[in-house]
Amino acid sequence: MSLTLSDARIVTPEGTHDGWLTIEDGRITHVGHGPAPRDGHSLGGRYVTPGFVDIHNHGGAGGSFPAGDHDGARSAIALHERHGTTTMVASLVTAALDDLETAASSLADLCDDGLLAGLHFEGPYISRARCGAHDPALLREPSPREFERLVKAGRGHVRMLTIAPELPGALDTVRAAREQGVIAALGHSDAGYEQTLAGIEAGGSVATHLFNAMPPLGHRAPGPVAALLEDDRVTVELVNDGVHVHPAMLRLAVRAAGPGRTALITDAMAATGMGDGSYVLGTMRVDVAGGVARLAEGGSIAGSTLTMDAAVRRAVRDVGLSLPEAVRAASLTPARVLGLDGEIGSIAAGKAADLVVLSGDLEVAGVMKRGRWTVEP
Structure with a gap:
C-alpha cells in the first residue's frame, strides 16, 4: 500500500x-x-x-521503567509516542544488583517486541557526591565482571551505561562496556578535567545530561563540562525543560558542540503526563509541584516531566535554535548515538x-x- x-x-x-x-x-x-x-x-x-529519538527516559503516564512492570512501561511508551517519540531507550536507576537484573530481564521482553530500542543503566556506578536522585546506599564501585551480569540480564538489549570515570575500576568497566557494544556515558561524576579526559580515552562517548550532576564549568578548574564539550567523539545530552539547564547554557553547549553532537533528552519519570503529586523513582520518593520533580528528602531534581515535543519547542523559542537544528538534536543525533541513523x-x-x-x-x-x-x- x-x-x-x-x-x-x-x-x-x-x-x-x-x-x-x-x-x-x-x-x-x-x-x-x-x-x-x-x-x-x-x-x-x-x-x-522525523520521529523523535529519546535515549534517556525513565517513564511517564504513571509507569516507571525502573519498576520493570510491562503494563506501566507500555503506558509510558504510548504517552511519549503521542508526543512524537517513536524510538526510546528505557533508563533504569541505581538499585540492588538483583533488582537491576530483574528489571532489565523484564524490559528486554519489550525490546524483543520492538517497543523499546534498548536499556540504559544510569547507575549504580556513579559518584556519591553527585548522585542526585539515586539512592546513595546502593551505589557500587564499577566492576567489569559485575557489569557483565547486567548485560546478560538484558539479553542483548543493553545500549548504554552511565558511569563516573573517577571511581576505582571505572576505566576498565568503560573498556569492557565498549567491547560488549554498550555505549559508555560519563556522568553523575565528581571528576576533574583530566579524569574526564581519561574516561573519554577509555571509550566514553556520551555525556549524561551535561551540566547536571557534575562540577560546574570553571575558568581555572574546567572540570568535566569543558572536556566533554571540546571532544568531537562525545555527544552531549541536554534536558531542555527550563529547569535543568538555563537557556543561555544550553545555547553555549550547542555552539560549542554543534547540533551534530547535541542530543535532546527528556529524562522523564513516571509523573510525566500525570500532574503534580507524589511518585517513586527507583527506591526514592519524589514530589512533583508545578511540573518540577524533586526528591521528597533533600530537594534534588529527580528527572523531569518533559516530553520531546516540548523540548523541541523550547529549543526554538527559548534557546534560539532553528527548527532543523532542534529537530536534528531530537532525532538524527540520538539515532546516530544508537547506531540507528541509517534506519531512522x-x-x-x-x-x-x-x-x-x-x-x-x-x-x-x-x-x-x-x-x-x-x-x-
Missing part, C-alpha cells in the same frame, strides 16, 4: 522545504519538492519531521517512515510509526 503526504513543509538536517513524500510498506520511498505528482493526503502546509532520524528515501506532523506553533498534529498513523493528523 502506497501513501503520499502532500502540501508539507519537510524538515531535514539541511533545512526546510515545501514538498511531498511517499511511503510504501512502512518505508519512505520518495521525497520531493513542490507539488506532489499525484493526489495524496494533504497536510495543509504543516511541518513533517531523518526524512530520506529508504528510511523507516517514523514521522511527526507539527502545526505552525510546533504542537504535535500527527505521529506515524513504521508507516502507520498512531496519531492521525
